[in-house]
Amino acid sequence: MPWPKETRWLGKETPRVDGPAKVTGRAKFTSDIVLPGVLHGAILRAKWPAAHVKSVNLEKARRAPGIKAAILVNEGEFEVRYAGQEIAALAGTSKQAVLDALALIEVSAEPAAFVVKELEAVKADAPQVFAGKANLTEGAAKETGEVAAAFAAAAAVAEATVSTPIQLHQPMEPHGHTVQIDGDELTAWSSTQGVFACRDSFAKSMNFPQSKVRVTCEHMGGGFGSKFNPGVEGLLCAKLAQAAGAPVKLMLTRAEEGLAVGNRPSSFQKLKLAADAEGKLTAFEIYSVGTPGFAAGANQGGGSGGASFPAPYIYKPAATRVKQGSVAVNAGQSCAFRAPGHPVASVGMEAVLDELAVKLGVDPVEIRIKNDPHEIRRKEYALGAEKFGWKEKYRKPGASPGPVKTGVGVAGAAWMSGGRGTQAEIQVNADGTVEVRVGTQDLGTGSRTVVQVVAAEMLGLDRDRITVRIGDSRFPPSGSSGGSQTTAAVSPAIFDACENVLAELKKVSGLDDPRGANWKAACAKLGSAPLQVRGKWREGLSTGGAGGVQFAEVGVDTDMGAVKVKKVLVVQDCGLVVNKLTCESQINGGVIMGLGYALYEQRVMDARTGFVLNPTLENYKLPGAADLPEIQIMLLDMPERGVIGVGEPCTVPTASAIANAVANALGVRVPDLPLTPDRVLAALGKVPKGATGTAARPDATAGAFAAVAAAPEAEWVESNGGCHSYT
Amino acid sequence: MKRNPGDAAAPSGSEVFLASGLSRRTFLKSLGTSAVTAAAMGAEQVSQGLAQANAExxxxxxxxxxxxxxxxxxxxFRLEPRVTLLEALRGEAGLTGAKEACDRATCGACTVLLxxxxVYACSMLAIEAQGAEITTIEGIAKNGELSALQKAMVDKDGLQCGYCSPGMVMVLTALLRKNPRPTEAEVRHAIAGNLCRCGSYPRIVAAARAASGQSAGTKLTFISSHDHAVA
Amino acid sequence: MNAFSYVTAQTAGSAVELVRERGRFLAGGMDLLGEIKDGLAEPAVLVNVKALPGTREIVVAKDKVVIGANVTLATLAEHAEAKKLLPALAQAADAVGSPQMRNVGTVGGNLAQHSRCWYYRQRDVRCVKKGGSRCFARGGENKYHSLFTKNMCLSPCVSNLAVALSALDAAVVVQRGAKTVTLAIAQLYERAWSEPKAHHSLAADELILRVEVPVAAGARSAYVRIAEKNEFDWALVSCVAAGRIEGGKLRGVRVALGSVAPIPWQVKEANAALEGREPTAENAAKAAERLLKDAEPREQIGYKIPIAQALVKRAVTALAG
Incomplete structure (x- = not known):
């Protein structure tokens, strides 16, 4: 690797460059942008989970005080497929004026039958989300090796049935934009993970040349995969701006965040895993179904497809049978969500692997080291087990004395990461100051600081000499921030640009090494024309394939079903660490998000109204400071691998490790995430069956799912695409 | 365990009646209809009553x-009574530091000091905040100089996207004024009403501890290639 | 929010007059403003009651503690004498919502808060609590709902203070027209037991002025609860035990459960089962059995039963000190 060995900035603890602006309130997020004469925009959403809309009358709303624009999402008649679907949008002089006028829009609609629960939607007689199409989309089972024979010959076979919930992104800054159309130019201030993707999307849908569209994002309040494109709300914002002839700001409400901006698909998984007497995995089988919302099977925004996920996850038994289904329900569509597919895959695989280890009488860490094909992860298991005190802490399932039982669990993560394609521009001024311009954006991952660190390192300068300008589609192109690819895509481009700067400066100044002490003198030779140099991503500086493992220790109150995570140990490879401080923060964040997935988070749909019952943060429960475990992080320093992103692998195994720790504590597996007290108590058999009620939820789930899993294969149904229409 | 309604001490007059001794309705009625009654009440009673009626x-x-x-x-500002403090601060006063993230008292991004x-500025009417000293995040740094807590938030990386940061800083500023050396548990309790989706809590707690001169050690272990190659 | 006018009442008498014009009392506003934002309430006027004289103090007398309705939850939670004399009440106050909510939320507001049922709070659901004909939680998503109720609505009373004050045998002084009346906690909620639309027994123009909590020498109390999250979350179930210990035996003991019924849940026989007995786990279990005798563990609610049993045990044994 050409990265320097002795460093001043690279791999140190560097406070983020935009920290002072963010802790003083000076940082202007998208939601803080106020243009002169800006109008407020808001969206009317469907109240019905399914309906045929015959007409939408905007006239009364249009004439309401302060209203400057009123537009339809669909011309003519159309179908509503989930409660929350966009119907119309208004722009007006104040937020209240617009909210008041929304109530005046008249919608004539015929409500239709709907289904919002996955295990209802798969039934043959369920209402169809798209008339004439089965809700369930299944691929044919994919087989490798001789599955039946391998299971028959195995020394041990374990089974597990688990489910994972719909997880909502809930970034602290809601989705939204301000759009201004000035003559033939469209400018958008977007809370986005991809200024270029947004630019292209605005250009296409508004029929503007790409050269006339500019998207900026100075600061944004989190995305986690849900802000790769402008969304329906962005395009409505642009259309309102066009219709009103004035800039329009449209930020979604928290409740809208819970309905319509994406989510992590749910899953119901039935798994089977076999090993030989040595504990080598020999056969694997999975049937899964989950919902990515109304457009099941469609390719979702950000590149994750439907409700399927990698299987078998991490491990490679020779014989595998994999069948995955995606079921449409009348609910908001999923999209990419931090490590799409992987936490879902991990929960099932790690569960059945632990069950198998128990059957074989093998230590869970040992069975992983024995079977994991990834060398780094094997090393991480060994390192982590020692640091965690695994051998001392691990007991046979349920062996911990009660009533508060402790347990430990472990799980691994695979992530391709990688990242390429970024370009950057560096301007060196005669006074020695430097501006780095790159069209990436900072989601809170610290990208802006990464740019500064790399440039300061390569140019041998103090950080404060370097001004970083990002988040603008007029800067040299960089991809969307996702897939843990930003640092790996951006750093090499800065490296390259810096090398080019040094080469140019050498020529201009005649100094052999213009860095450090020579910098000022070299720059002084530039005269009135600043030096502008480009650079681009190149091979050999960054890579992919991050491995990580996590260990969790929990205490479970078996009287009340409460799970407390005491400790999570993360052992993570991320190659050459650019900034330890922000790297650690991202890992903390990944663990805490995984903790939410394990214990608290789930979108709750109501079968009879079709509504999301918990779109807001009162009942969609995000982990808070009081819920924190002790988080220990071991970073494997491997500069020889180059830069590798870490944002996603660190959230993958947390929930699995916690779920395994709970199973270890209890001696029985709580099959459904999140592991809330009702479910823990049900798994312990402590919940009385109601006189009027049905069985407690986990039983109901497992039972209904078993029936689905046993049903004959449905026909392959070609997906009908995104169908999230906004014209 | 039941009590008879009304068996407690008799209500004191000031709770029920105007200072004049009449009920509000009677007082207003009497002022409007009968100069004699008003005169009979005496000037002091009338002026008290008027002051109250005016206030009401x-x-x-x-x-x-x-x-x-x-x-x-x-x-x-000229505001409708329904305008929240957050709307007034962000929309009218141009102070966008306090963030709107939930508008329902569930996340803490809008926290200001009263x-x-x-308090949650999203869930208080602006008209109710009259007469109070309101401090927003913009009022914490003095002459561009970060407070010790703000410095610690930056140095300890107590933020990621930064959208929750203004609220966190406000809550912790209030905590440290009241309790200059909070324990980790006290810090967690203080920020229980502030959500951070990026999961920066460990570093926020570390920042609050560092700002109060306490240890805020990292839990990060860095293992060099040499060591893990051996392992 | 709909447009409304705003007025600050100077006396309780005028407050209840002012509120009659389609008004709502405004104290901390934590519940009310959310209701207005969500279109559940459309008041014409908000009557600010925070200026009412004598409603912001905690007065400790020989045999009782009097807590003004406008005392904030934070003040109550941190009040040194309240913590000493009425630990369960201070703990219950400290467990409400978040610090910011406790800083503005009041004692009166906590007691008079409306249902948090997620069907009730949905703008587009017209449930029985809002004058509709059915309870959507019945047969729906009801894990946060009641084990006991006499009416169709399944939403529980979620006031932390109500549970504590119930076990502490407190009374509430309420402005009713030109008079004040004193209600036991049971009376404050009895309408919610039988009427689906009621959140409590108070009419729209009745205002809580203060709470009076009797204090006997040697009185002890404990508040315990469990929520899904460790803080800033609604209790799944809460429990308060209160009483004295004389010669190792419980005297004047009362145990109340929260979030299991539209009222704070007390059962005379359960209290009687503890009277004169030691605060042991075994005795607590007997009390819990009587407290939960008529529980209806419908659909997703049954898990509250083992939790309630455990909480009763912990609250009662905590009285041992």
Missing amino acids: RPVGPGAVPVTLTVNGEKKT DGTP
């Missing part, structure tokens, strides 16, 4: 003058 005149629903003291500066006490 509803304002709105249209815009009314609302005077807020924000970061030491008095500003008067007479030094953290």
Whole structure:
């Protein structure tokens, strides 16, 4: 690797460059942008989970005080497929004026039958989300090796049935934009993970040349995969701006965040895993179904497809049978969500692997080291087990004395990461100051600081000499921030640009090494024309394939079903660490998000109204400071691998490790995430069956799912695409 | 365990009646209809009653003058009574530091100090904040100089996207004024009403501890290639 | 929010007059403003009651503690004498919402708060609590709902203070027209037991002025609860035990459960089962059995039963000190 060995900035603890602006309130997020004469925009959403809309009358709303624009999402008649679907949008002089006028829009609609629960939607007689199409989309089972024979010959076979919930992104800054159309130019201030993707999307849908569209994002309040494109709300914002002839700001409400901006698909998984007497995995089988919302099977925004996920996850038994289904329900569509597919895959695989280890009488860490094909992860298991005190802490399932039982669990993560394609521009001024311009954006991952660190390192300068300008589609192109690819895509481009700067400066100044002490003198030779140099991503500086493992220790109150995570140990490879401080923060964040997935988070749909019952943060429960475990992080320093992103692998195994720790504590597996007290108590058999009620939820789930899993294969149904229409 | 209704001490007059001794309705009626009654009440009673009646005149629903003291500066806006403090600060005062993230008292991003006490600006009417000293995040750094807590938030990386940061800083500023050396548990309890989706809590807690001169050690272990190659 | 006018009442008498014009009392506003934002309430006027004289103090007398309705939850939670004399009440106050909510939320507001049922709070659901004909939680998503109720609505009373004050045998002084009346906690909620639309027994123009909590020498109390999250979350179930210990035996003991019924849940026989007995786990279990005798563990609610049993045990044994 050409990265320097002795460093001043690279791999140190560097406070983020935009920290002072963010802790003083000076940082202007998208939601803080106020243009002169800006109008407020808001969206009317469907109240019905399914309906045929015959007409939408905007006239009364249009004439309401302060209203400057009123537009339809669909011309003519159309179908509503989930409660929350966009119907119309208004722009007006104040937020209240617009909210008041929304109530005046008249919608004539015929409500239709709907289904919002996955295990209802798969039934043959369920209402169809798209008339004439089965809700369930299944691929044919994919087989490798001789599955039946391998299971028959195995020394041990374990089974597990688990489910994972719909997880909502809930970034602290809601989705939204301000759009201004000035003559033939469209400018958008977007809370986005991809200024270029947004630019292209605005250009296409508004029929503007790409050269006339500019998207900026100075600061944004989190995305986690849900802000790769402008969304329906962005395009409505642009259309309102066009219709009103004035800039329009449209930020979604928290409740809208819970309905319509994406989510992590749910899953119901039935798994089977076999090993030989040595504990080598020999056969694997999975049937899964989950919902990515109304457009099941469609390719979702950000590149994750439907409700399927990698299987078998991490491990490679020779014989595998994999069948995955995606079921449409009348609910908001999923999209990419931090490590799409992987936490879902991990929960099932790690569960059945632990069950198998128990059957074989093998230590869970040992069975992983024995079977994991990834060398780094094997090393991480060994390192982590020692640091965690695994051998001392691990007991046979349920062996911990009660009533508060402790347990430990472990799980691994695979992530391709990688990242390429970024370009950057560096301007060196005669006074020695430097501006780095790159069209990436900072989601809170610290990208802006990464740019500064790399440039300061390569140019041998103090950080404060370097001004970083990002988040603008007029800067040299960089991809969307996702897939843990930003640092790996951006750093090499800065490296390259810096090398080019040094080469140019050498020529201009005649100094052999213009860095450090020579910098000022070299720059002084530039005269009135600043030096502008480009650079681009190149091979050999960054890579992919991050491995990580996590260990969790929990205490479970078996009287009340409460799970407390005491400790999570993360052992993570991320190659050459650019900034330890922000790297650690991202890992903390990944663990805490995984903790939410394990214990608290789930979108709750109501079968009879079709509504999301918990779109807001009162009942969609995000982990808070009081819920924190002790988080220990071991970073494997491997500069020889180059830069590798870490944002996603660190959230993958947390929930699995916690779920395994709970199973270890209890001696029985709580099959459904999140592991809330009702479910823990049900798994312990402590919940009385109601006189009027049905069985407690986990039983109901497992039972209904078993029936689905046993049903004959449905026909392959070609997906009908995104169908999230906004014209 | 039941009590008979009304068996407690008799109510004191001031709770039920105007200072004049008459009920509000009777007083107003008497003023309007009978000069004799008013005269009979005596000038002092009438003026007290009038002062109260005046104080009890509803304002709105249209815009009314609302005077807020924000970061030491008095500003008067014309606001409908339904306008929240957060809307007034962000929309009228141009102070966008306090963030709107939930608008339902569930996340803490809008936290400001009211007479030094953290409150959710999204869930308080601007008209209710009159007469109080309102401090927003913009009022914490003095002359561009970060407070010790703000410095620690930056140095310890107590933020990622930064959208929750203004609220966190406000709550912790109030905590440290009241409790200059909080334990980790006290810090967690203080920020229980502030959500951070990026999961920066460990570093926020570390920042609060560092700002109060306490240890805020990292839990990060860095293992060099050499060591893990051996392992 | 709909447009409304705003007025600050100077006396309780005028407050209840002012509120009659389609008004709502405004104290901390934590519940009310959310209801207005969500279109559940459309008041014409908000009557600010925070200026009412004598409603912001905690007065400790020889045999009782009097807590003004406008005392904030934070003040109550941190009040040194309240913590000493009425630990369960201070703990219950400290467990409400978040610090910011406790800084503005009041004692009166906590007691008079409306249902948090997620069907009730949905703008577009017209449930029985809002005058509709059915309870959507019945047969729906009801894990946060009641084990006991006499009416169709399944939403529980979620006031932390109500549970504590119930076990502490407190009374509430309420402005009713030109008079004040004193209600036991049971009376404050009895309408919610039988009427689906009621959140409590108070009419729209009745205002809580203060709470009076009797204090006997040697009185002890404990508040315990469990929520899904460790803080800033609604209790799944809460429990308060209160009483004295004389010669190792419980005297004047009362145990109340929260979030299991539209009222704070007390059962005379359960209290009687503890009277004169030691605060042991075994005795607590007997009390819990009587407290939960008529529980209806419908659909997703049954898990509250083992939790309630455990909480009763912990609250009662905590009285041992």
